[in-house]
Amino acid sequence: MSKTLKYGLHGLPTRHGVGPSCVSLPAGQWPTITDFLVERFPAITRKTWLERMQQGLMADEFGLAVTPERPYQGHMRVYYYRALDDEPRIPFEETVLYQDEHLVVADKPHFLPVTPSGHYLQETLLVRLKNRLGLDGLTPIHRIDRETAGLVLFSVRIADRNAYQGLFRQHTIHKHYEAIAPWRAGTVFPLTRKSRIVEDKPFFRQLEVxxxxxxxxxxxxxxxAGNVARYALSPVTGKKHQLRVHMNALGLPILNDRMYPPVEHTPDDDYRLPLQLLAKSIAFTDPVTGQQRQFETRFSLNF
Structure with missing residues (x-):
């Protein structure tokens, strides 16, 4: 019979800086929760699920342990830890530029994801910072692409999170990027690019329509400098890959961009050729303290 785990209402706690993943159980006739999980996630073996259960790494939304023979029950959430057998090490380090009781500002290197996804769990900015700073509740206020370097802001307290994220929703935060891209004489600057961006195929690429x-x-x-230039980019909105899409649409694709212009097969990472896009500076009035905040990355782009 399932016992109650001491993890609180929402299943499992953070483990090594990584919060649990969640799957909702639909109405259905599976004999056990294990049978459902094996069918729902064909890439994960039954043996793997059983090992997680035996190690106490799975629980329902009420904190009850998920055991190998536990009967299936729909309309419920199950929490579990993702695991990667061979997670690649990203050989670049982040820097904490600022920290107080409300806010953490980090300088993210190229190639490091902000949050866990796909092939990355421990090798993400969020998890590295949680483990380094001992802040399990740390939450990114915004995101930048894995390939982009520069500033990322994090909220320390759950109570402050919505106020900080509101800066981005209301466009009251000033973000400035730099990029190295081809130079094309005849284009008049400064300019404003407005367009409709939607999800392309494959899903991780975006498209102007x-x-x-x-x-x-x-x-x-x-x-x-010759046939390339350094550009100042200021996104007013925050669509995925927006700056990369807009520069490519202008015929000025950012140097070392592996996705824009689109290619049939996205090349693997080449650490010698980072995307020449940098989240350079950010400024705002702190919605929690009322202070004027301004931060600038220590990274730079070189011709």
């Missing part, structure tokens, strides 16, 4: 604009970026040129 006709229609009401849902994205806006302001672009200027800072310096020219």
């Amino acid at each position: 006709p229609g009401e604009p849902n994205s806006e970026s302001r672009i200027d040129v800072l310096e020219v």
